[in-house]
Amino acid sequence: MPASAAARAHADDLADFVAASPSSFHAAAEVARRLEDAGFASLVEAEAWSLAAGGRYVVVRDGAVIAWVVPRAADARTGIHVFGAHSDSPALKLKPKPTTGRFGWLQAGVEIYGGPLLNSWLDRELRLAGRLVLDDGSAVLTATGPLLRLPQLAIHLDREANDHLALNKQTQTQPVWGLGDAASADLLGELAAAAAGVDAARIRGYDIVTADAARGAVFGKDDVFFASGRLDDLASVHAGVTALVAAPSDTAHIPMLAVFDHEEVGSATRSGAAGPFLSDVIERVQRGLGADRDEQLRALAASWCVSSDVGHSVHPNYPEKHDPVVQPVLGSGPILKINANQRYATDAAGAAAWHGWCDAAGVVSQEFVSNNAVPCGSTIGPITATRLGIRTVDVGIPILSMHSARELAGTADLFALSRAAEAFFSA
Structure with a gap:
């Protein structure tokens, strides 16, 4: 109906x-x-x-x-x-020292939270969100806009990808979020702090996860479906x-x-x-x-x-x-x-x-x-x-x-x- x-x-x-x-x-x-x-x-x-x-x-x-x-x-x-x-x-959760990367890519060091369908996190824009605990013990919420993406390997480089797709949770689930030298600073922490309007130097701890950046939508014949x-x-x-x-x-x-x-x-x-x-x-x-x-x-x-x-x-x-x-x-x-x-x-x-x-x-x-x-x-x-x-x-x-x-x-x-x-x- x-x-x-x-x-x-x-x-x-x-x-x-x-x-x-x-x-x-x-x-x-x-x-x-x-x-x-x-x-x-x-x-x-x-x-x-x-x-x-x-x-x-x-x-x-x-x-x-x-x-x-x-x-x-x-x-x-x-x-x-x-x-x-x-x-x-289920999500990807930031590890300590989260700014990683190589070959000119900036990546996020993440840990798997819960039991996500990992392939569903590929090729979509992701937000970072969670809480920051500051040097005075107070907690503030932080949430970025679309920031990260977990890009899938092209079919030309994995001809059997459509037959089987198994991601290594350590080496193949680290999203990209920019270009540059990962050793220069804890830039990801600075972005999370900026989104919360606080000084990154004040952060003493954080609980931050990824979330799909796309808004939920009603669709389908007669608007019977909702995806989010x-x-x-x-x-x-x-x-x-x-x-x-x-x-x-x-x-x-x-x-x-x-x-x-x-x-x-x-x-x-x-x-x-x-x-x-x-x-x-x-x-x-x-x-x-x-x-x-x-x-x-x-x-x-x-x-x-x-x-x-x-x-x-x-x-x-x-x-x-x-x-x-x-x-x-x-x-x-x-x-x-x-x-x-x-x-x-x-x-x-x-x-x-x-x-x-x-x-x-x-x-x-x-x-x-x-x-x-x-x-x-x-x-x-x-x-x-x-x-x-x-x-x-x-x-x-x-x-x-x-x-x-x-x-x-x-x-x-x-x-x-x-x-x-x-x-x-x-x-």
């Missing part, structure tokens, strides 16, 4: 969101900015919190962000509805932000958005889902409502987590890689992710709850399960369920080109996911 005007508008706003979020740190900052513009109050972890009934709050930890609404009738036993997602994507970098998982982050802004202040539970960093490398960091960020925030919210330990546990037992991350659409050129019966496709709704070995946290109770929220939103959902011979990945859902004991269901949108520098989604699915998230917050 053709994408609706509302779905196209949602996708266009997602394109703006992705453009403003080339790194996890930028994504967290953009989430906070949008929520603050909607009336959410910014909190600092090192300061005391005073939480008022009906209040809306947001707190950032590095590349992660958590925001919530305190219902007017909330008390010590009020449960929480957590919509979880992640802010990072970092849809995994900014599509979910954007849906959660959109839904939380619309969340009412009279729900029977606390609507909460939790966006984690480092999912693509295992989540075992202070800002990852396996770290303490979510449990820290929940405990402080519950203490602010006067909860003792028994009441905290009772509230968690009455809580839900919807873990939203992308999943695989059936690929028309590789149908053998998918389950022969359960075959989600772009444009047919968000997906419920199921795995017998608990790589996803969905169980029967979670499936029933998810379908109820989708029904409330007027959204059709699809199931996703892997081919038995092609094991699936995992996501933050099982981690959150294990850490907190919250009932958890894993969902998302189906995409193609997962972990590519530019991924493909269904325009209608993006909007449908945000509507389901809104129903989850408002239920």
Whole structure:
């Protein structure tokens, strides 16, 4: 079916969101900015919190962000509805002493972050983005315009390139970004500093990654497709932000958005889902409502987590890689992710709850399960369920080109996911 005007508008706003979020740190900052513009109050972890009934709050930890609404009738036993997602994507990450090169080329020394489809990073313009930590301990964000390119070897010099393309991760993934003598100075650091408006001599540390410089776009017959970098998982982050802004202040539970960093490398960091960020925030919210330990546990037992991350659409050129019966496709709704070995946290109770929220939103959902011979990945859902004991269901949108520098989604699915998230917050 053709994408609706509302779905196209949602996708266009997602394109703006992705453009403003080339790194996890930028994504967290953009989430906070949008929520603050909607009336959410910014909190600092090192300061005391005073939480008022009906209040809306947001707190950032590095590349992660958590925001919530305190219902007017909330008390010590009020449960929480957590919509979880992640802010990072596979990329190339700058190493120390990043300015390299030879034969008159300036290159960037990079390390592989996560599990990117390396061939997708070839022959496209890339940005640098991330954070710089300065000599006084402060952190500033930096993002360049199109700066780098990873050029592919011409077919004349590799006649079998179309038969097999395997890149050496050390020697063949170093992008070019200029011409000159790499030994002259740390010129790449100077460019990152200039983009942030600071003196390069003040930089004491950095976390900087590459991102596709092209803007997301709606295309295809009847505008059914949307392509962009970092849809995994900014599509979910954007849906959660959109839904939380619309969340009412009279729900029977606390609507909460939790966006984690480092999912693509295992989540075992202070800002990852396996770290303490979510449990820290929940405990402080519950203490602010006067909860003792028994009441905290009772509230968690009455809580839900919807873990939203992308999943695989059936690929028309590789149908053998998918389950022969359960075959989600772009444009047919968000997906419920199921795995017998608990790589996803969905169980029967979670499936029933998810379908109820989708029904409330007027959204059709699809199931996703892997081919038995092609094991699936995992996501933050099982981690959150294990850490907190919250009932958890894993969902998302189906995409193609997962972990590519530019991924493909269904325009209608993006909007449908945000509507389901809104129903989850408002239920």
